[in-house]
Structure formats: C-alpha cells, structure tokens
Amino acid sequence: MSKLLKFQITLFRRYSQNSPEYTKKKFNVIRGNYNSIQKEDIQHFRKILDSKRVVTDSVDLEKYNTDWFFQVRGTSNILLKPKTTQEVSSILHYCNENKLAVCPQGGNTSALGGSVPVFDEVIVSTELMNKIISLDEDSGVVTCEAGCILENIDKYLEPKGFIVPLDIGAKGTCHIGGNVSTNAGGMRLIKFGNMHGNVLGIEAVTANGEILDCLSNLKKDNTGYHLKHLFIGSEGTLGFVTKVILQCPPRPKYRNAAFLGLQNFDKVLKTFKLLKGHLAEILSAVEVIDTPTMEFIRKENKQDSPIGDYPFYLMIETSGSNEQHDEEKLHLFLEEALKTGLILNGTVASEPAKIQAIWSIRENIANGFRAYGSRMLQYDTSLPFKDYYNILEPIKESTEGLSERVFGFGHLGDGNLHLQIILKNEATDELKSRVDAVVFEKVAAFNGSISAEHGIGFLKAKYMDKIKPKNTLNLMRNVKKLLDPNGILNPYKVIV
Template sequence: MLKNVSRALLREGRKVYKHKLHSKPNFTKNNYDVVRGNYNYVEEEHLNYFRSLLGESRIFTDLSDLEKYNVDWNRYLRGASQIVLKPKTTEEVSKILTFCNHHRLAVSPQGGHTGMVGGATPVFDEVIISTELMNEIISLDEKAGILTCLAGCVLQNLDEYLAERNLIFPLDLGAKGSCQIGGNVSTNAGGLRVLKYGNLHGNVLGLEAVQANGVVLDFLTCHKKDNTGYHLKHLFIGSEGTLGVVTKVAVQCKLRPKSLHVAFLGLQSFDKVLQTFYKAKQDMDEILTAFEVIDAPSMDLVTSKLELESPIGDYPFYVLIETTGSNEEHDEEKVNQFLESCLKKHHILNGTVTGEISKARGIWQLREKIPEAFKYDGYVFMYDISLPLDHYYKLVDDMREYMGDKSHRVYGFGHIGDGNIHLQISVKEFSPEMKSFIEPYIFHQTKKYNGSISAEHGMGFLKAKYLHMMKTPETINLMKNVKQMMDPNGILNPYKVLV
C-alpha cells in the first residue's frame, strides 16, 4: 500500500536561489529579422491627451518603470515602448484605442505579462495598455456558478474569492499568482486541469471587447445556451489581442470538490507512462482531474536550480496525478486500488500519495516551478506542442539526438491528459544561428507527427512566421480578412500571430 507523503517535499516560503537572473536582454528588433510598421511615434501632443484622460498617476514614461513592461517574463525579449497606460474602465480603453487608431499609434495590450511566446511584449515602441488596474469582480451568481469580472483580475485572486463561496475557477496555471483573466482568455489558456474542466473556449459564457476604432462590443451574456446568431465572442478567445482588447469576462465556475488526492509516481519508461495513463482513465475517469508527466532532465532542473526535492528519489520519468470528487472515502479507495494495480502490473516503480492539501500543494510545486527554473539554465528555447500520445515523447528524443552537444539540456514535461508537451532546449546563450538550427526543424518534426506547434500559449511574436505550417493558405487569408475588417490600420498588437 502506498502511504501518504511523510518526508518534507518543499521548504515553502524561503527559497535561496544561487543563480543570478539573466542580464537585461538585447532589444528584440536587434535579435530578430523584423521591420517596424508604418506607425507614428508618440509625441508630446499624444502624451498630453493621455494625461488629460488618465491623469499623471496612471501614465508611466520613466525608463526604470517601463522595464518590467518592455521585457518578457523569461527576460528573452525586449521592446522599446516609451509609455504605459493603465485604464480602469472599458470607457477609458475605448477612448485610448479611438485616439491611437486615429493617430496611427500601434498598441500592445498587456495583462499579467506571463506569456511564453512574446504575445504581450512590445517589439518596437508600441503604446502599452496594461489592464492591471481593471481588477474588479462585477458579480457572482452563486446558484448558477457564473462569475463576471474585469479583465485585469488575477487568476489566483479569483479562485480564492470563489473558494470562500464553495466554487472553483475552471482554470489553473503555474503563473496563477500574476496572470490575468483577460490575458488567459486572449490566449485561450489551457493549464493543468483541462482534462477535467476543458479550456476557456468551453467555459467563457460571454465577454466584452473593444475594437481598434474604440467601438465596444458587448457579448457579455451569462447563458449557457444562446444561439442567436454567430458566436462572435470566440473571435477574441485565443486571438492574442490582435482583434480587440478584452475588458470583461463571464465564466462558468464549478462547485469546489470535497475530496482531493495527489499521487507522485516514478516510472521506468514513457511506455509505462502511457500504460499508467490508460489505466487511470479506465479506473478513475470520473474523478481524474490532472495527469502530468515530467522527465528526468526536467526534474533535475527544478531540483538543482531551485530548493526543491523529489519525495521518491530518482527515476527516468515521473507522473503527477490529481483526483477530485465529492466523496472522500470513495475517491481514496479508487485511488489506492488504482495504484496497487499499477504496482502489480509493473507500470510504476515507486510512488507516494496524499490527501492532505498542504502536502498536495508541495507535490504540485515540483511541476509548477519548472518554468521558473528556466531562468537559471542559460537561454532556453521553449516549445509548446500538441502531439498524438503515441508520439508524445518521441519528439524530445528526436531533438536530443539532433542537438547533440550543441545544447546542455533537452527535456520535456506537460499535460499528457490533453496531449500537450512543453519541450525545452537549453543552450549557453541566444544566437540567431542557434535559433535557425532549431527552427523550423522542430516544427517540421511536429507536423510529421501530426501535431500542433502551439498547444496553449498561442503564436505570439516568436511563432507567428510559422503559422503557414499549420494553416492552409485559404484559412490564413480568411484570418487576414477578419483582421483587416476589424483593425484596418493594423494598430492592435502588430508583429503577432499574423505577419
């Protein structure tokens, strides 16, 4: 019988990082082959308008204040924006966009700025519109479980608010402490529990967005069923701020589970990972919330760079399984029967399981902290890919062989429950030659295995030029036509998605 976690997993709170963050990155325009669009530059007359609209306290022009908005979360990309605007209302967003559209000023909508493909980071000197002050919860229908809020609400704050009312937000991310719901919707974020709750396309009931010309589009319905015409809200879910700025969102939330169990398992091979996943689906489908896989290099990264440790020792692969349900006794019995069966069938070598929330959080840290460790591993080329499960880890092996001694770490982890793997390649430092060596080879291999080159992070800036590999010319032309119709001056998040 597997026992609850008994040894300390984490030294929560106090983290002593021995590695320094990257120094300030070079400007994106210098590292990448990109040409500034035909936009005007911000002049004093423009600043005067923004001051009259927002006041001095909600406009930032000092270079020291601008760095966190110009530099992406991974500190790989760096824009040259000279101004950040912080509206509080939809009306202010509308006036800003009306003005920018009239004066041909490019804008970069920005939420929590935690994306991985540069979708919210300016490339040149775009006007940054930050939604971080748009953080009000508008309403909650507790009986129906429908939450309506402004786009700048932080995901973790929303979930904590819902927890007090016995509800749970249907999205969970490692960056939940800083990412914002508007950005989550704009990228159609997937996260850790898509297996149970699905992605945002299925959970967003309605939204409000502002077009490039300042027109406010109200799709803020709270009905699960509303078939009155085209479902236009879906244009904005996953469009990464290129068609409009999302300002309000209505989301379907679920009742908070009464029981929770988290298992952390060690396995010999990826074939064993797949066998364990299929077994979990057979035995626990109705309570299975998440099924995450971590390979040995990923675990080595997070344990060596951050002050974390594996509770079960070293194995070629690790699996993190979470179940949630309404009956503690029933769920615990199912989980233990599943784990005992996996041991007997030699699917797994070792493992630990807990129903204690604090220990479950400790196990989750091993998975959620991996992206944080990237910052201490040189330059990391990050790839967010969907693949058929039979080829899920094959691409990691391919890239490890292809890179040879050109990289010091090639590793993969992710949401096997929805076929999404995060494949990372660590090198000493960025160079255009190294990027050209990796891309588009990795994307050709992805296509060869009938995968998608972007599973949940979007195309952003870093993948935009490879859109043609995933979409037909007819589909791309339709996307361009929609963009032209909704943003004829191309001011919304240029250099992203469509290039």
C-alpha cells in the same frame, strides 16, 4: 538619496542586467507604418487618465517592455493604465485615429513575447481593471474585469463553494483577460477544458474604440454567430478584452494527489489508460516529468523527488465530493498498477499542505528557466499520445552539437508536451532558427501542433505559413483587416 529612488535604481539595474537585446535589432524586424508618440499625444492621454496613470519614466517602463522569460524587449516610452472600459475605448479610438500602434498587456507572463511591444507601441495595461463584478451563486457564473489575477478570482470563489476551471503555474500573476486572449489550458484541462469551453461571455473594445458587448451569462445561447470566440485566443490582435464571464464549477470537497515513479514511457501510457478507466469522473490532472527535468528541478529549484529517482514520474490529482469513494477508487487503481508492474513506487497525499508540496514541484519548473536566459529554448507542443515522448530522441540527435540538454514534461492528460532545450551557447537568431526548424519539422512529422496552449505571440508568428494552409491564413488576415484595418492592435504578433 530617497528610499524610493534607491529602489528604482535597483529595479533598473536588475532589468538592465537581465534584459535581452532589443527585439527589433535581435530579430531584424521592420517597423510598421505607424506614427510615434509626440508631446501632444501624451497630453491627450493625460486628459483621458489622471497623470499617475500615464507612465513615461524609463525605469518604470523597463519591466513592461521586457517579457517574463527575458527573451524579447521593446522600446515603448509610454504606459497607460485605464480603470474602465470607456477609458480603453477612448484610448483605442485616439490611437486608431492617429495611427499609433498599441500593445495590450495583462500580467505579462506570456511565454512567446505576445504581451510586450516590439518597437514603441503604446502599452495599455489592465492591471487597474481588477474588480470582480458579480457572482451568480445559483449557476457559479462569475463576471469580472480583465485585469483580475487568476488566483485572486479563485480565492474569492473558495468560500462560495466554486473553483476557477483554470490552473496554471503563473496563476499568482497572470490576468484573466490574458488567459482568455491566449486560450489558456493548464493542468486541469483534462477535467475542465480550456478557456473556449469555460468563457460564457466577454466585453471587448475593437481598434476603433467600439465597445462590443458579448456579455451573455447563459450556458446555451445560439442566437447568431458566437463572436466571443473571435477574441478568445486572438492574443489582443482583434480586440482588447475588458470583461469576462466565466462558468465556474463547484469546488471539489476532497482532493488527492499522487506522485508515482515509472520505468519507461510505454508504462507511462499504459498507466494513463488504466487511470482513465479506474478514476474517470474524478480524474482532474495527469502530469508527466522525465529524468532530465527532475534533475533540472533539483539543481535550479532545490526540490527533490519525494520517492527517489526513476526514469519517469507521473503526478495525478483526483477531485470529487465523496472522500471514501474517491480514496477507494484511487487505492484500487494503485493496487492494480503496482501488482501489474506499471509503477515502481509512489506516494499519496490528501492533506492540503502535502498536496501543495507535491504540486509545487511541477508549478515551480518555469522559475528555473529564467537563469538560462536566451540559452533556454521553450516549445509548447501537442502530440498524439503514442508519440508524446518519442519525439525527444530525434530532436536530441538532430540538435547534437547545438544543444546541451533536451528534456520534456507536461500535461499528459491532454497531449501537451513542454519541450525544453538548453543550448551550448547563447541563442543567436540564426542558431534559434536552426533549432526551431528541427523542432517544428519533427512536430509536423508526428502530426502534432507547435502551439498547444501558449499561443503564437511574436516568437512563433513567422512560422504560421509553415503550419497553416494558405487559405486558412488568408481568412485570418481578412478577419484582422475587417476588425483592425489600420493594424494598430498588437502588431508583429500571430499574423504577420
């Protein structure tokens, strides 16, 4: 038996053991009126791409059919790997003409099943569209293909003195096209904003294969409708993003990170207010972690708090251009916070290795989720600051008997709470629906949003009519119908 075959068998077993039940069965989804792949379709795709970029082997396809968190699983029997926009155009034109549903896929790090098929959609991956095309070193504007890994773009920019304005835990895997398609936020949103504010232009292919050039690299361009915004956050349902023009700010010369322990959430909010007043222009991230989350980190990721145990923890980062100025401001803040009893303890780091050690505690949280499979329910909520953490107790009470543990962490700087619930038993569709209803009802009662930065994908699509006004949804459906009349682009996602 060859080494390659052994590796393929190992990979197949790994996904077979961890893969969830097929989405179509688990969620009782009715297949849309699409055609299925035939031999002649495969032959046609091999004319567009070379044979190596048309994948039909079931072992190779398994990881593309299954989402990163092992929540959903499709049954696609073909994967296409285009290298150019023109190839994407040819693929979509053919699929549209032959009514073949398509699932666009980047790094496949979606938390809501938005990047994997539900049935047998044609998976079109951007992984070979990974070229950084250009950088304007005067303006910091970078142009790249959709399959560029986020971290690779940042490494390319580092020696040039710029930084990618997005930082998320999946940066070593996710693709910039996926980040645009989900309007990713991340840990430094408080300083740089989300993708809507940082994308200057995109190139996208519509369902009929038409290439739409919105590749303006101008910061200010008010000539007509801003069509690029239709595709930012649309999760591949309106078009296939192939190129991105990104505004990248100057790379900070100096960074500081602090890990703080606090007594209660009231003091967390007061500390946050003090932070904004003292650090203002150099404040780049504010993350909060509660005790259950830290216990989870300790158990699953084998990482400990560097300052001991406290009810709440704040992780803050400053970034600026003047070392003395930044450190002075940070120390003045810490001095006042300690003096007034807002924080109980803390540690500060300015060396890159120590800063990364602090950030790794936060960035690695998601890695621990996978061990729980369907028992781990994840909610990406946005809430008013005063209610940011108050929602947890009502949810604990309402899910008593169903949940084993409820905990929260997230981007306090922009009101984004990642709410996690570990169920006592495996999540059946009925059980998950019951818990979803509780969570979404509480979020609505607190005037929050059920999707802060992860989008809607497949898993939240059925709740759209409960959280959006009817006329708003109708307009969304009309836009979808206009751009994708046959509904071939990422069906069963966002709008259903």
